[in-house]
Amino acid sequence: EDQVTQSPEALRLQEGESSSLNCSYTVSGLRGLFWYRQDPGKGPEFLFTLYSAGEEKEKERLKATLTKKESFLHITAPKPEDSATYLCAVPADNNDMRFGAGTRLTVKP
Amino acid sequence: KAGVTQTPRYLIKTRGQQVTLSCSPISGHRSVSWYQQTPGQGLQFLFEYFSETQRNKGNFPGRFSGRQFSNSRSEMNVSTLELGDSALYLCASSGSGREASPLHFGNGTRLTVT
Numbered sequence: 001e002d003q004v005t006q007s008p009e010a011l012r013l014q015e016g017e018s019s020s021l022n023c024s025y026t027v028s029g030l031r032g033l034f035w036y037r038q039d040p041g042k043g044p045e046f047l048f049t050l051y052s053a054g055e056e057k058e059k060e061r062l063k064a065t066l067t068k069k070e071s072f073l074h075i076t077a078p079k080p081e082d083s084a085t086y087l088c089a090v091p092a093d094n095n096d097m098r099f100g101a102g103t104r105l106t107v108k109p
Numbered sequence: 110k111a112g113v114t115q116t117p118r119y120l121i122k123t124r125g126q127q128v129t130l131s132c133s134p135i136s137g138h139r140s141v142s143w144y145q146q147t148p149g150q151g152l153q154f155l156f157e158y159f160s161e162t163q164r165n166k167g168n169f170p171g172r173f174s175g176r177q178f179s180n181s182r183s184e185m186n187v188s189t190l191e192l193g194d195s196a197l198y199l200c201a202s203s204g205s206g207r208e209a210s211p212l213h214f215g216n217g218t219r220l221t222v223t
Contacts, residue, residue: 034212044214045214049210096154097154097209099151
């Protein structure tokens with residue numbers, strides 16, 4: 001069965017302290033891996049799509065990378081406004097999006 | 110371009126009642142999906158509509174149903190509400206056909222069942 005596992009569940013960083021979030025997946029035939037950011041009381045906001053191993057995407061302080069079994073979301077010199085829950089997702093066999101449980105990131109000033 | 114709009118934002122209902130939630134997708138998007146989000150189960154897929162046809166369905170009881178109109182707007186209905194139906198219901202639209210493409214979410218409807 002298609003599965004997505006994210007770690008850690010929660011991460012607390014000081015402003016400027018870089019780190020990485022992990023998303024491991026098991027899916028037959030990857031058709032894309034998606035990263036989203038969700039703020040409290042809001043819907044997830046699309047960040048990146050990665051389609052093949054070795055691919056990288058960047059946006060401001062965020063960089064997403066993909067291997068054959070996992071993806072990383074690297075956060076460089078984070079700011080308090082980067083605090084949010086980060087979700088990754090993969091399309092399942094019937095084309096619905098299978099989401100991980102998310103990593104709740106808190107960045108302290 | 111306007112984003113995905115969901116109404117209402119908040120709902121409080123009593124067990125046994127039914128509820129209808131509404132979603133207006135991004136203009137030009139023909140696919141609309143619905144997800145339930147709870148602290149314990151995370152985001153779970155309910156169903157997807159494309160051109161007024163239900164294309165996929167998740168593992169939810171028949172009390173959960175939906176439909177899509179010719180203008181791509183969608184509604185979902187939950188009948189005989191149970192306490193466990195309390196959740197954030199999210200609608201998402203995408204512009205592509207069958208290939209996986211990014212979902213664009215609304216801010217959800219927070220349903221509380223008492």
